[in-house]
Amino acid sequence: MTMTLSEAVLAPPRTWQAAAPARIAGVGTAVPATSYTQRELLDLLHVTSPKVRSLFLNSAIERRHLVLPPAGTDGERRPEAQGELLAKHKRNALDMGGRAVRACLDDAGFRLDDVAYLCCVTTTGFLSPGLSAYLIDALGLDPSCGRADIVGMGCNAGLNGLGAVTSWAVAHPGKLAVMVCAEACSAAYVMDATMRTAVVNSLFGDGAAAIALVADPPEGGHENGQGDGGGPAAGPRVLSTASLLITDAIAAMRYDWDDDQGRFSFYIDPDVPYVVGAHAEQVVDRLLTPAGLRREDVSHWLVHSGGKKVIDAVRVNLGLTRHDVRHTRSVLRDYGNLSSGSFLFSYERLLREGVVRAGDHGVMMTMGPGSTIETALIQW
Numbered sequence: 001m002t003m004t005l006s007e008a009v010l011a012p013p014r015t016w017q018a019a020a021p022a023r024i025a026g027v028g029t030a031v032p033a034t035s036y037t038q039r040e041l042l043d044l045l046h047v048t049s050p051k052v053r054s055l056f057l058n059s060a061i062e063r064r065h066l067v068l069p070p071a072g073t074d075g076e077r078r079p080e081a082q083g084e085l086l087a088k089h090k091r092n093a094l095d096m097g098g099r100a101v102r103a104c105l106d107d108a109g110f111r112l113d114d115v116a117y118l119c120c121v122t123t124t125g126f127l128s129p130g131l132s133a134y135l136i137d138a139l140g141l142d143p144s145c146g147r148a149d150i151v152g153m154g155c156n157a158g159l160n161g162l163g164a165v166t167s168w169a170v171a172h173p174g175k176l177a178v179m180v181c182a183e184a185c186s187a188a189y190v191m192d193a194t195m196r197t198a199v200v201n202s203l204f205g206d207g208a209a210a211i212a213l214v215a216d217p218p219e220g221g222h223e224n225g226q227g228d229g230g231g232p233a234a235g236p237r238v239l240s241t242a243s244l245l246i247t248d249a250i251a252a253m254r255y256d257w258d259d260d261q262g263r264f265s266f267y268i269d270p271d272v273p274y275v276v277g278a279h280a281e282q283v284v285d286r287l288l289t290p291a292g293l294r295r296e297d298v299s300h301w302l303v304h305s306g307g308k309k310v311i312d313a314v315r316v317n318l319g320l321t322r323h324d325v326r327h328t329r330s331v332l333r334d335y336g337n338l339s340s341g342s343f344l345f346s347y348e349r350l351l352r353e354g355v356v357r358a359g360d361h362g363v364m365m366t367m368g369p370g371s372t373i374e375t376a377l378i379q380w
Helices: 038-044 050-057 082-108 132-139 157-171 195-201 271-292 308-318 326-335 339-355
Strands: 007-015 024-030 035-037 063-064 115-122 145-150 176-183 207-214 239-245 253-258 263-268 300-304 361-368 372-379
Touching: 007 271, 024 082, 024 157, 024 339, 035 038, 035 082, 038 050, 038 063, 050 157, 050 195, 050 308, 063 326, 082 115, 082 132, 082 176, 082 207, 082 263, 115 132, 115 157, 132 145, 132 195, 145 157, 157 176, 157 207, 157 239, 157 339, 157 361, 157 372, 195 263, 207 263, 207 339, 271 308, 271 361, 300 308, 300 339, 308 326, 308 361, 326 339, 339 361
Parallel strands: 024 239, 115 145, 115 176, 300 361
Antiparallel strands: 007 239, 024 207, 035 063, 176 207, 239 372, 253 263, 361 372
16 A cells, blocks of 8 residues: 555644744543453453454553443453443543543643633544533533534544644633543444454553643733743643645545444554555654754654554654654553554653753654644644
8 A cells, every 4th residue: 555645635834933832731641440451351352363362462562441341140241332332432531531631730730710722532432512511511611611622533633633722822822722632442342253353452442631732921921820931841832733644545544334233343454554654754854844853853752652563664764763662662552552642641751751851852743544644843
């Protein structure tokens, strides 16, 4: 599945140079209480196929947080109907999303009533009204809080959301905007014996991540009295974003309706890692060139934990070291693929490491259905 330039749609890089750029003021994450090793999952679900077991055990994933189907009186995990899966998504997205938002605000030093805009990102279920309305109600946010929901875009959608939230923050200096990615991936599983579903079931985990953004008002400082406006402790500024839609691979990652199962089923083409890797240089260089940067000028790489092969393909094609993607790999190891919020789990781990210095540049990179690669350039 080799793509040419004519088969890719390049969105022009977007920058926010006319006004003070928004900065990331805080980050927070949340997962379900229960986690399982890959071997425990195979045993609980009574998977005996050698091919499927090999897929699970050679995934570079050690443990994932999941909400499994309830066990029947015979101890078997029964399949959930589509309605039950949608209810699971709502319940767990609200729980994880709410905890991630609270953790994010604590990290940033803001309160719930400081939130002026909320963007919710999810692909693992559908709600109307959107998750943002339910979260505003559940958390007791100001009912006049602006809100948006990004639904169905997939693992790349966290950076699509970041672009929208950054634009809002720049347009409303001093006001706090929050984005939360809440993915109850266990509400999107199909339980059958096919390799198609085995790939998905071996990879994804449940989790939510939130970030708070604020742009300095013209007079400096922050309307809510938070932060000092400079230094690595203040969080990085979001300088620009760049996107790439690989139209010839538009069906490589998708949801289909499964008539036999009576629910949606996610599909990932085996060539996805190679498609993403082959186009990674193109979009990253378009992100960096307007800023006068080269790849070697980037100190921190925060790449979506899409899977072992995806990470390797991106690393090789961009000329990155294993150290560059250490957080991407460790998040995959400890949580699996968390869909849209994965890169924020890596961002949180980078901050905890305490190695960031003022002036450092970072690249955030996600990939997902479309097939799409999204990037953002940040600077501390």
